[in-house]
Amino acid sequence: MKKALSLLGTSLLVAGALTVVPSSAQSQVTIDAIAEVAQQLTVNAGSDLDFGLVIPTFTKTVAVTDATAGTFDLSGGIGAEVQMDFTLPANLDNGGLLLPIGTWTGVHNAVNDPVAGATPFDPTAQAITNLSGAGLLYIFLGATVDATLQSNPGIYTGIISLTAAYTGN
Amino acid sequence: MVSVPPEERSRTVRIVHWRSMVLGAALSVAAAGSLQAQGSPPAFGQQNLDFGLVLPGLPTSISPTDRGRAGQFEIRGTRQSEVRIDLTLPTAMLSPLGDRLPLQFAAADGAYSTRPSFGSASTWDPRTPLVTRLSNSGRLYVWLGGTAAPSGAQPPGMYRGAITMTVVYTGNE
Numbered sequence: 001m002k003k004a005l006s007l008l009g010t011s012l013l014v015a016g017a018l019t020v021v022p023s024s025a026q027s028q029v030t031i032d033a034i035a036e037v038a039q040q041l042t043v044n045a046g047s048d049l050d051f052g053l054v055i056p057t058f059t060k061t062v063a064v065t066d067a068t069a070g071t072f073d074l075s076g077g078i079g080a081e082v083q084m085d086f087t088l089p090a091n092l093d094n095g096g097l098l099l100p101i102g103t104w105t106g107v108h109n110a111v112n113d114p115v116a117g118a119t120p121f122d123p124t125a126q127a128i129t130n131l132s133g134a135g136l137l138y139i140f141l142g143a144t145v146d147a148t149l150q151s152n153p154g155i156y157t158g159i160i161s162l163t164a165a166y167t168g169n
Numbered sequence: 170m171v172s173v174p175p176e177e178r179s180r181t182v183r184i185v186h187w188r189s190m191v192l193g194a195a196l197s198v199a200a201a202g203s204l205q206a207q208g209s210p211p212a213f214g215q216q217n218l219d220f221g222l223v224l225p226g227l228p229t230s231i232s233p234t235d236r237g238r239a240g241q242f243e244i245r246g247t248r249q250s251e252v253r254i255d256l257t258l259p260t261a262m263l264s265p266l267g268d269r270l271p272l273q274f275a276a277a278d279g280a281y282s283t284r285p286s287f288g289s290a291s292t293w294d295p296r297t298p299l300v301t302r303l304s305n306s307g308r309l310y311v312w313l314g315g316t317a318a319p320s321g322a323q324p325p326g327m328y329r330g331a332i333t334m335t336v337v338y339t340g341n342e
Contacts (some may be wrong), residue, residue, distance in 0.1 A: 035319075
C-alpha cells in the first residue's frame with residue numbers, strides 16, 4: 001500500500017511540475033515608437049536685389065531695410081535649425097563689363113519684416129539659425145555696388161543663390 | 170506473511186483510494202499556486218520611444234540613456250528569478266496614410282538594470298533575447314533606444330510603430 005501511495009504521489013508531483021511552466025506563461029506589453037516628420041525644407045526666391053540707376057564714378061548701397069533689398073523665404077519644420085550658404089557674385093556683369101560689388105549685408109527674421117525682431121548676419125559666411133514657431137524664416141539682403149571705375153551704360157546683372165539645409169539640431 | 174480476509178482486503182483498497190484522492194487534490198492546489206507566482210512575470214510599458222520632430226533626410230538616434238525619450242519597460246516578478254525577455258521590434262513606423270519611416274536598432278540600443286536609474290545599467294542588443302535575473306525586490310528595468318531614418322522625401326506627419334516585450338520565467342534557479 002505504501003508503495004502504491006508513493007508511486008501515485010510521484011506521478012502527481014511530476015504532473016504538477018509540468019503544469020507550472022506552460023508555454024503560454026508569458027507576459028506581453030507594448031509601447032510605441034513615435035515620430036513626427038517635419039515638412040521638407042523649401043527655399044523660395046522673393047524680390048531681386050535691385051540697385052536701380054547707378055551713376056558712374058559713384059557707389060550705391062541698397063540696405064536690407066530698403067524696398068529693393070533682395071529677399072528669400074524658407075519654410076519647413078517648426079523651430080528646426082537650418083544652415084544657409086549664399087553664393088554671391090563678386091561683380092555684376094554686362095556682356096563682360098563688370099560692376100564690382102563691395103559690402104554685403106543681411107538680416108533674417110521669423111516674420112516678414114527686416115527691422116522689428118530681425119537678426120543681422122554676414123551673407124559671405126555660413127549662417128545658422130532656427131525656423132520660427134510657424135516653420136518660417138525670412139531673409140533680406142543688401143549690398144553696395146561700386147561704379148567708380150565703370151562708365152559704360154547698360155544693364156548689369158548677377159545671380160545670388162541660397163542653399164539651405166536642416167542641421168539636424 | 171499475514172493473510173487478510175477478503176472483506177478486510179476490500180476495505181484496505183478503499184482507504185488507499187480515498188487517500189490518493191486527497192493527495193491529488195492537495196498537489197493540484199500547490200501547482201495552481203505555483204503557477205500564479207511563476208508563470209507570468211508582470212511587465213509594464215512605462216514610456217514610448219519618442220523621436221520627437223525628425224527632419225526629412227536626417228537620421229535621428231535616441232540613446233537608451235535618454236531619460237525623456239528612450240522607451241522604458243518595467244518587470245515585476247518573483248525576487249531573483251531568471252527571466253527571458255524578447256522584444257518584437259518594428260522595421261518601420263507607419264503614418265496614418267501608410268507611409269513607412271524606417272526604424273533601426275543597433276547592438277547598444279538596449280539597456281537593463283535591477284535599479285530604476287540608468288547608472289548601473291548594462292547594454293544588450295535588443296534584437297536578441299535577454300536572459301537575466303530580477304532584483305531582490307523582483308524588479309527589472311529595461312530601456313530601448315533606436316534610430317529613425319527618414320528619407321529626403323519623407324512625407325510629413327505623425328508616424329507610429331508597436332514595440333512588444335514578451336517576458337517569461339526560464340525556470341532556472
